[in-house]
Amino acid sequence: MSYFQRDFVAQSASVRVRFGPGTRHEIADELRRLGASRALVLSTPQQADAALGVAESIGALAAGVFTRAAMHTPVAVTEEAMRHVADIKADCLVAIGGGSTAGLGKAIAYRTDLPQIVVPTTYAGSEATPILGQTEKGRKTTLSDPKVQPEVILYDAELVTGLPVRMTVTSALNAIAHAAEALYARDRNPLSTALAVEGMRAFAAALPRVIADPADLDARGETLYGAWLCGTVLGQVGMALHHKLCHTLGGSFDLPHADTHAVLLPHAIAYNAAAVPELLAPVAAIFGGTEPGAALHAFATRMGAPMTLAELGLAEADLDRAADIATQNPYWNPAPVTREGLRDLLDAAYHGRAPRH
Ligand code: NAD
Numbered sequence: 001m002s003y004f005q006r007d008f009v010a011q012s013a014s015v016r017v018r019f020g021p022g023t024r025h026e027i028a029d030e031l032r033r034l035g036a037s038r039a040l041v042l043s044t045p046q047q048a049d050a051a052l053g054v055a056e057s058i059g060a061l062a063a064g065v066f067t068r069a070a071m072h073t074p075v076a077v078t079e080e081a082m083r084h085v086a087d088i089k090a091d092c093l094v095a096i097g098g099g100s101t102a103g104l105g106k107a108i109a110y111r112t113d114l115p116q117i118v119v120p121t122t123y124a125g126s127e128a129t130p131i132l133g134q135t136e137k138g139r140k141t142t143l144s145d146p147k148v149q150p151e152v153i154l155y156d157a158e159l160v161t162g163l164p165v166r167m168t169v170t171s172a173l174n175a176i177a178h179a180a181e182a183l184y185a186r187d188r189n190p191l192s193t194a195l196a197v198e199g200m201r202a203f204a205a206a207l208p209r210v211i212a213d214p215a216d217l218d219a220r221g222e223t224l225y226g227a228w229l230c231g232t233v234l235g236q237v238g239m240a241l242h243h244k245l246c247h248t249l250g251g252s253f254d255l256p257h258a259d260t261h262a263v264l265l266p267h268a269i270a271y272n273a274a275a276v277p278e279l280l281a282p283v284a285a286i287f288g289g290t291e292p293g294a295a296l297h298a299f300a301t302r303m304g305a306p307m308t309l310a311e312l313g314l315a316e317a318d319l320d321r322a323a324d325i326a327t328q329n330p331y332w333n334p335a336p337v338t339r340e341g342l343r344d345l346l347d348a349a350y351h352g353r354a355p356r357h
Contacts, residue, residue, distance in 0.1 A: 001282075002190075003190040003193040003194050003197075004190050005188075005189060005190055008188075008189035008190065009187070009189065010189040010190075010191050010192070010236070011236065012191075012232075012236070013130060013146070013149045013235065014151075015128065015149065015150065015151065015152070015153060016030075016151060016152045016153070017152075017153045017155065017228060018030075018152075018153070018154050018155065019155045019221065019224070019225070019228075020155075020156070020157075020221075021156060021157045021158045021217050021221070022156060022158060023119075023154040023155060023156040024054070024057075024096070024119050024154060024156045024158070024159060025057060026154060027039075027054060027057065027058050027094060027117060027119070027154065028057070028058045028059070028061055030117050030152050030154065031058065031061050031092055031094075031117070032061075033152075034092055034115050034117075034151065034152070036061070036091045036092030036115060037060075037061055037091065038061075038063035038088065038089055038090050038091045038092070039058060039061055039062050039063060039090065039091075039092045039093070039094045039117075040063060040064045040065070040066060040081075040084065040085055040088060040090035040092070040093055040094070040108075041054045041055045041058075041062055041064070041065045041066070041094045041095075041096065042065075042066050042067075042069055042081070042093060042094065042095040042096070042097070042101050042104050042105050043065075043066075043067045043069060043095075043096050043097050043101050044067065044068075044069045044070065044097055044098075044100055044101055045067055045068060047067075047096065047097045047101070047121065048065075048067040050096050050097070050121070050159075051065050051066075051067050051096055052065060054094060054096050054119070058094075063088040063089065063090055063091075064084060064087075064088040064090065066081050066084050066104075068080065068081070069095075069097065069100050069101040069103070069104040070100055070104075071100050071257065072100075072103070072133060072134075072135040072140055072250075072257075073100070073103035073104060073106075073107050073132065073133060073134045073135060074134075074135050074136070075107075075134055075135065075136040076136075077104065078104060078107040078108065078111070078134070081104060081107075081108055082108060082111060082112075085108060085112060085114070090114065091114065091115075092114060092115050092116070092117065093105045093108055093109060093114050093115070093116045093117070094116075094117045094118075094119070095116060095117070095118045095119070095127075095150075096118075096119040096121065096159075097119075097120075097121050097122075098120065098121055098122030098124050098126075098171070099122065099124035099125075099126040099257075102118050102120065102124075102126040102127045102150070103126060103132065103133065103134075105118060105150065106126070106132045106148045106150070107132055107134060109147055109148055109150075110132055110143075110145060110147055110148050113147050115151045115152075116150035116151055116152070117150070117151070117152040117153075117154065118150045118152070118153050118154070119153075119154045119156060119159065120153065120155060120159075120160075120224070120227065121159045121160055121163060122160070122163060122167065122171045122227075122258075123160075123168075123171040123172050123174065123175040123223060123224070123226070123227035123230075124171060124174055124175065124227070124231070124258070125174075125175050125178060125227050125228070125230050125231020125232075125234055126231065127150050127153045127231060128150075128153065128228055128231030128232045128234070128235055129144075129148075129149065129231055129232075129234050129235030130144050130145055130146055130147075130148045130149035130235055131143070131144050131148065131234070131235060132144075132145070132148045139251075140247070140251055149235070153228070155221075155224045155225075155227075155228060157217045157218075157220040157221035157224055158217065158220075160220050160223070160224060161214060161215045161217065161220055163214075165211060165214055165304070166304070166306075167258065168207075168210060168211070168214065168223075169207070169211070169262065169300075169303045169304055169305045170256075170258035170259050170261065170262040170305060170306065171227075171258045172203050172207050172223060172226070172227075172303075173258070173261055173262040173265055173300060173303075173305055174257070174258045174261040174262070175199065175203065175226060175227045175230035175231065176199075176200055176203055176226075176230065176265065176296075177242055177243070177246075177261045177265045178196075178199075178230045178231065178233055178234035178239070179195075179196035179197070179199045179200045179229070179230045179233055180196070180200065180242070180265065180269050180280070180283055180292075180296070181239045181240055181241075181242050181243060181268075182195075182196040182233040182234070182236075182237050182239075183196055183197075183279050183280055183282065183283070184240070184272060184276045184279045184280065184334045185237035185238050185239070185240070186237075186238060186332055187237050187238055188237050189236075189237075191236075192233050192236045192237045195229045195230075195232055195233045195236075196229070196230070196233045196282075197282045197286070198229055199226045199227075199228075199229030199230035199233060200226070200230075200282070200283065200286045200287075201226075201286050202222050202223065202225050202226030202229065203223060203226040203230075204286045204287055204299070205222065206219045206220075206222035206223045206226065207219075207223060207303055208302070208303070209222075210223055211303060211304065238332075240272070240331065240332060240333040240334065241268050241271060241272060241333045241335070241337060242261075242264060242265060242268035242269065244326065244331055244333075245264055245268060245326055245342075245345075246260045246261050246264055248322065248325050248326045249264070249309070249314070249322060252321075252322070252325050253314055253318060253322065255309075255312050255313065255314060256312060259306050259312050260309075260312060262300060262305045262306055263305075263306055263307060263308060263309055263312060263349055263352075264309075264349050265296055265300070266293045266294070266296040266297035266300060266354075266355055267293065267345045267346075267348050267349045267355055268293075268345065269283060269292050269293045269296055269355075270291070270292065270293020270294065270297075270355030270356065270357040271293070271335055271341065271345050271355075271357075272333065272334050272335045273291065273292045273293055273357040274335060274357050275334045275335035275336075276334045276335075277292075277357075279334070280292040283295060283296065287299040291355070291356065291357050292357065293355035293356075293357050294354055294355055294356065294357065297354045297355055298354070307352035308349070308350060308351060308352035309346070309349050309350040310350055310351070310352075314350065316350060319343065319346045319347060319350055320343065322346055323339055323342045323343040323346055324339070326342050326346075327339045327342055
């Protein structure tokens with residue numbers, strides 16, 4: 001199948017990507033390549049050991065460690081990290097972790113233009129985008145800036161073997177969501193579509209093998225490959241209904257990020273499949289079946305993903321308010337976004353009903 005389009009604009013960031021088990025041991029080499037000698041190593045508190053391990057392995061090239069990265073990049077944490085950057089005269093950032101740690105590195109880079117090396121340990125894909133989401137006074141805002149794009153990404157399959165199985169599944173569905181929405185993005189191009197299809201194919205092939213054996217390095221490597229492609233595509237094209245809904249539920253009801261993606265994805269894709277069935281056909285072809293949303297629902301069920309908004313802690317009484325908030329600020333989507341349509345979608349996601357489309 002050809003993804004050729006008659007008119008398109010394509011733009012890619014200049015990023016150096018290295019793959020392979022043990023690649024985390026190449027950080028010192030990469031720092032020298034960047035001409036850096038005073039790295040600040042970043043992580044969440046939960047992954048402080050990993051950050052300390054990196055600092056130890058790069059020895060004198062490590063000028064400091066900051067282990068307070070948090071979900072949704074709170075500006076207060078960034079400001080604290082900025083003081084640390086100034087104190088130790090950091091000339092490079094090394095972020096080891098998931099989207100939260102990558103987010104802190106990006107927030108510092110946005111303010112300083114310091115180069116970044118990211119060593120991802122989830123499939124969220126933030127390392128591959130110039131996008132930064134930040135939270136201040138309970139409000140999340142998002143920006144896109146070339147300064148934010150990390151210069152080097154080291155994908156090391158050994159680091160994801162320890163990602164708990166539930167997080168593995170929800171993080172993978174978070175990545176798949178970027179690719180699925182990229183298929184109908186208004187600013188898609190043949191390259192973004194090819195990346196999206198290949199990213200989903202990698203997850204469809206490798207995720208069942210990872211679930212069967214979380215320590216399978218080849219399968220873990222292939223899921224990281226999928227994460228790279230899906231993240232890259234997120235950085236290239238705009239998202240629509242699914243990401244907006246996740247944003248609404250995450251922000252207004254404090255639902256967990258990756259889990260919310262996992263539960264909503266089949267329903268959001270089914271909603272749009274009615275409008276653009278031909279653009280979403282690859283989703284059904286990759287995950288099995290004839291209907292894209294139903295195929296994703298069946299795949300997520302087989303992978304043991306959370307399937308209901310109820311189990312994420314949303315109250316049924318909040319569905320009306322969620323539908324109101326989600327229709328407040330209009331945005332582009334391939335299918336018209338109506339209050340009634342979203343209320344039905346949320347009801348199906350709340351109860352975990354399999355979508356028809
Ligand atoms: P996360 O980074 O918040 O990680 C969740 C928890 O799991 C953390 O405590 C983390 O330390 C831990 N963890 C990470 N990897 C682990 C591993 N291998 N083993 C054990 N524990 C591990 O979660 P995430 O889903 O990767 O990232 C979510 C955040 O990233 C959100 O804030 C989201 O908005 C953002 N994000 C941004 C972009 C972008 O392009 N800007 C893209 C995707 C996600």
